[in-house]
Amino acid sequence: MVGGGGGDGSRHGIRRGQSKFEKCDICNCLEVGICHHGEVVPASAATSSSIESQILQILASTLLWAALGLSVTACTTKTVTPPPDADVGPATACRGSGGTYLGKMQCQLANGSVVPILAGAEAVRARASSIVVAPQSPHSWALATTAIIFQANGDRHDLLAGAIVTTVGVEKGRRLLSRWWDVNNRDELLRILTWLQFEGHRSSFEALARQVDVMNEQQLLAVKAELSTNPEELHKLEVVTKHHRVVGRNGIAAWDLVRYIALCRWGYLAGYLSEQEAWDHIMPAALRLQEMFGSWQELQSDYLIGREFWSTEQTQANGDRFRVIYDQFIEDPGSPWNVNPWKMNLGVSEPLPLTAN
Numbered sequence: 001m002v003g004g005g006g007g008d009g010s011r012h013g014i015r016r017g018q019s020k021f022e023k024c025d026i027c028n029c030l031e032v033g034i035c036h037h038g039e040v041v042p043a044s045a046a047t048s049s050s051i052e053s054q055i056l057q058i059l060a061s062t063l064l065w066a067a068l069g070l071s072v073t074a075c076t077t078k079t080v081t082p083p084p085d086a087d088v089g090p091a092t093a094c095r096g097s098g099g100t101y102l103g104k105m106q107c108q109l110a111n112g113s114v115v116p117i118l119a120g121a122e123a124v125r126a127r128a129s130s131i132v133v134a135p136q137s138p139h140s141w142a143l144a145t146t147a148i149i150f151q152a153n154g155d156r157h158d159l160l161a162g163a164i165v166t167t168v169g170v171e172k173g174r175r176l177l178s179r180w181w182d183v184n185n186r187d188e189l190l191r192i193l194t195w196l197q198f199e200g201h202r203s204s205f206e207a208l209a210r211q212v213d214v215m216n217e218q219q220l221l222a223v224k225a226e227l228s229t230n231p232e233e234l235h236k237l238e239v240v241t242k243h244h245r246v247v248g249r250n251g252i253a254a255w256d257l258v259r260y261i262a263l264c265r266w267g268y269l270a271g272y273l274s275e276q277e278a279w280d281h282i283m284p285a286a287l288r289l290q291e292m293f294g295s296w297q298e299l300q301s302d303y304l305i306g307r308e309f310w311s312t313e314q315t316q317a318n319g320d321r322f323r324v325i326y327d328q329f330i331e332d333p334g335s336p337w338n339v340n341p342w343k344m345n346l347g348v349s350e351p352l353p354l355t356a357n
Contacts, residue, residue, distance in 0.1 A: 090119065135158070144157065144339075145289055152318070165268075174270045200257075264281045264282045271355045
């Protein structure tokens, strides 16, 4: 997949002639920008920080050169006069960004850092993935559901992937999915998404809650005594006993569905889902969460209860950190939750089904 439109490279490419450029029918102008959902987005449209901004600085200079390297089909005969610097290559792009070209598509910037120079489809995809999701939009609302875990990981809230999709970003996404989810390819990702959709950890939470509901106090104490040698299971029982009446019929659905959305974001970063596929999964899940819960506070509190149920080890290791993020985002008027009104129209007709037909 190339860039952000859900199509192939031919939808985003440019073909070079002797003295003019032929442009693909999907765009009406070239300049220094890319085709994104049928529109040209200038290089200045995306904002970033640290290493990402350095990569984008070079991308802004080399994007035209990079796009010329794409294999293109089905272009129209519309033409424009090439800009004077149309022959820019990686060395020129690096120097134009104030750096020193090291060869092998590597540029050393003035601050000493070395960043890759992206070309062809990779450059276009990086630029597409750097386009910021507009605040107070349905997509922004959906991304805000995963704000706690993305904040904890140091990722961005305004990009679908949480980071710009470069080679480094792809490897990061794949390592994360492999380490925490045993997901190493697209098929494994889709299987985990299906499990979260129809079962998840909420199924075991609800089963345990049903058992607790029919126990008297003495029976519950006896079960806890039996589990004294199994701290993980004892922990789960205590979490259910404490919270199951509070969460009610929703159980810990937020825990499963917030992670469902997070997995779609990481799947896009890793290259297992196209941008369009990711949004097609994410938006119905976001609507389901909006219908199940009444506020950001209720949703994210349920998510944290689910996380506590999931792992004693992780609760002890960083549960306080996640709670601090929750408290900060509830209070901060500029947090992803407070920027996006809870009752926003998400523009989705059907929520994600949670039971198989």
